[in-house]
Amino acid sequence: MKITPKDVERLAFVSRLELTDEEKTAYTRSLQESLSYLDLLKQADTTAVEAAERVLPMINLFREDKAQPGLASELVFANAPEEEDGAFKVPRIL
């Protein structure tokens, strides 16, 4: 498929990535290259083949319902860009 600058803008928005104009141009080309490469996937005959989201059979790993103390407050906020009154502060939502 053909990737247009509009597609790149949409993908960047959905991925929450602000791009410069130069980046948009560069990604239009390189994403096109990547997708052309991925067209290789179509060559594989996968009729009657099951999808494998993981490689080893893994089932039913559980833990018991026991509460434990959480992280100490200073560790919770140790890396926080902005803290206010014991919460993570963010700019306006809307």
Place this chain on the structure above:
Amino acid sequence: MQLHTLTVHQLSQLLADKEVSSLELTQAYLERIRQKDHELQAFVTVTGEQALAQARLVDEQRLGGEELFALAGIPMAVQDNICTAGVKTTCASRMLSHYIPPADATVMGRLRKAGSVLIGKANLDEFGIGSSTGHSACPDTRNPFDLRAVPGGSGGGAAAAVAAGEAAFALGSDTGGDIRQPAAFCGVIGLKPTYGYVPRTGLISYASSLDQIGPFARDLKDLALILKTICGHDAGDSTSALLEVSDFRESLSNDSNDIKGLKIGLPKEYFAAGVSPGVAARLQEAITKLEELGARCVEVTLPHTEVAAAAHYALSCAEASSNLARYDGVRYGLRVEGEDVQNMFMKTRGQGFGSAVKRSIMLGTHVLSSAHYDDYYTQALKVRTLNSQDFAQAFEQVDCLLTPATLTTAPQKSDLAGDSLALVHSHRCTLPANLAGLPALSLPYGLSEGMPVGLQLIGRHFDEQTLLRVAYTLEQNTDQTRPQPNPADRK
């Protein structure tokens, strides 16, 4: 004494015999880093003070007559996408340039318990996405054999550190060859264990179904020792295998008949296109040697090798797009202010991630979008099944597989510019093992035009032993497996 060229087990003996103290050993390695690392740039962070404190503690314990593990007091490098409590863990990304984890990764905890001394955090391609350690927010790491050549990636820092004697061993992570390819380029041993064998807790995810922590080492005894320390179930990691860990050192037999009758498969697809003559020649020598030692090498086929690489690319980008969504400037990491929260997300992520990471995320977003999901994502999962079936069929005939680890030796940095598929091409020999979750080992085997050549052994799930056995036999019966970057060091 050239402490920085010795193996872990040699150093361990010196420590046990009190010929040297952990403090002296750590000081020697720190001095080596001071001399070398301004050129090599293998480290993101050197933890000098903490390392010395840790070394003193081990010395005290030894003097107090405590029984210590073989790794006690040995300086190690840990790749900077593995969490270290209280020590910056950046993933070589602007996004996490000041991030200090509250807790150790499970493997880090196990190594601390064994007494290993963390000497620094090794450079990598940002979040593990790359094949040259040239996509790092830090200065590019260089190849100890030739500073103009790349060390490989994404684990170039760890490979270069071990190769150059800046650490006695190192831990990295392998999503598509990120341990094995740099190990091959830098002339050290690298192992990607079976998926689930080493706990992932504290490994900062790139592609969860492919990522696996593994060691870089100078010889097979060291490798077995490290592996035994880091393998084993972790109740806090849902992908961790519930399995007894064997003592890998038992696989290292000095019986020269040890691989007699062993069947080694040579997948023809790996030998078909693009192997450079130098690599092909070394590989042929290894095959000849293995046959001399009694193994039988037979051609096998893995017909979906080429398309498996494309499936790996689609899946790794898809998972990365989701795994890297948490970097939003709210709880930790970089924040670039914006007029509202979504705008803050856009700016933070736009400026916090480098170009290769952003490309992977966007490609992954595309692959997972509902309009293309079946064509790319589901199809890639099905190809993953085909790839696993290929390996399963091969393992019905042979005990392990032998391939080149890389098609060429380490390229010059100047030759790499601008190829968006460089990662796929450079990792083409290593990707299929990740896709199938198989253990795979990269072993140095001689030089080509002064640069190390690596061969790769791929085994059945949880059959690391066979790989160690074959590699050890080659190590014990040739002088090809420990190329040295600087002959002056070998006096």
Place this chain on the structure above:
Amino acid sequence: MSTYEAVIGLEVHVELKTQSKLFCGCATEFGQEPNTQVCPVCLGLPGSTGVLNKKVVELAVKAGLALNCQIGLTTWFDRKNYYYPDLPKGYQISQVFRPIAAEGYLDIEVDGRSKRIHITRAHMEEDPGKLVHSGGSITTSHSSCVDYNRSGIPLIEIVSEPEIRSGAEAKAYLEKLKAILEYTGVSDVKMEQGSLRCDANVSVRPAGTTALGTKTEIKNMNSFRAVQRAIEYEVARQMAVLEDGDAVIQETRGWDENKGITLAMRNKENPDYRCFIDPELPHIQLTPEWIEEVKATLPELPDARRKRLMEEHGLPAYDAGIITSSLALAEFFAAALEKFPDAKLISNWMMGELLRLLNAQAMELSEAKVTPDVLAKLLELIKKGTISNKIGKEVFELMFKEGKEPEEIVKEKGLVQISDAGQLTQILTEVIARNPKSVEDFQAGKEQAIGFLVGQVMKATKGQANPGVVNTMLREILTKG
């Protein structure tokens, strides 16, 4: 005006009653200081990995069985990717492709008519954190604060088929759902604490047609009553839009409780969630045997209990419905009945006095001091004639407020009924002397005059006189005289 039909589907999020979160050991307690019940997993710190809480699977299966669902033997978790500050990993772990429970139903009753509402699915997922908008609302605040205590708390989302036709049906559905989840111990189902939350998908179409109209999604409803009102408003609004020849716009609308209207919410993009199976979490494989074991632990459910109250205890359908509408009421009834075996009388007192007082003070039964035991004692006192029915109500109010034993109250306040002729004669004589007109009227055959005289005696004794005895005595005196 042509006639329209409302088409309503409900999405209900219910917090499961566990000690710890879905994938980590953090506590789930409500009302703690912000960000004190968090860890690397529920904060989405780099490198964190979680492991599934087994109890969640058990409770989800329990809920599914109680809602008559099919339980999936193979099920798993998927990731739903979107960006919002309360979502710490940039994705929500949910079940998109293979819910643990599907194809169930529950029966509701509205205006005496029973109706079956089908349940599409019930799936497990993690709750996001909570946003607090400093100094205003989401639209006016310059900044917001995020508390991740709620992040990772296990939920089940229960999705109904669009078979609900009115606000009243929606309310009945929620009440029944709440009762079922409460009976099974799956959740606390407290809407005011957010452990039960409801969104409604509403559309209208000309009556008799089958195609679905454009729907809106209604959010921010904080009580069952609000759900009913919001739906009624929204249905009327959509009908008016169609009547005017306009089209309903597909959008998310918020319920404004004070104004009693729904308003379009800004900035609710309809994201492509890019769902895929979570590669970090193993599949869940259940056996039919294990599901049977869970089934065996299910208690008697509201419908069965209601039927039993009607059949075994002869309660009218209405009474039985109210008493079984909450587990607390049903248990209260059962306990009282053990001590005082008159079901209808207990039911009358519960529906009359108990619920009246609870409603008046907006209290939960669990907060009231009155116990089944003391109600039974009170009824015993009335039955024995120690106190009158009327005094009984007074005593009940005191029991409700102070939690005292009825005998104690009666003694303290001197409320024992006077049935002794000797004690009453004096008062009767006085009342007769003071009301010659009524005496005359009665003697002239006006029957209702006796009622007035009884009332005067009751007044004079502050209600303590036994009205039956007074009546008989008055008649005796007046007909003789």
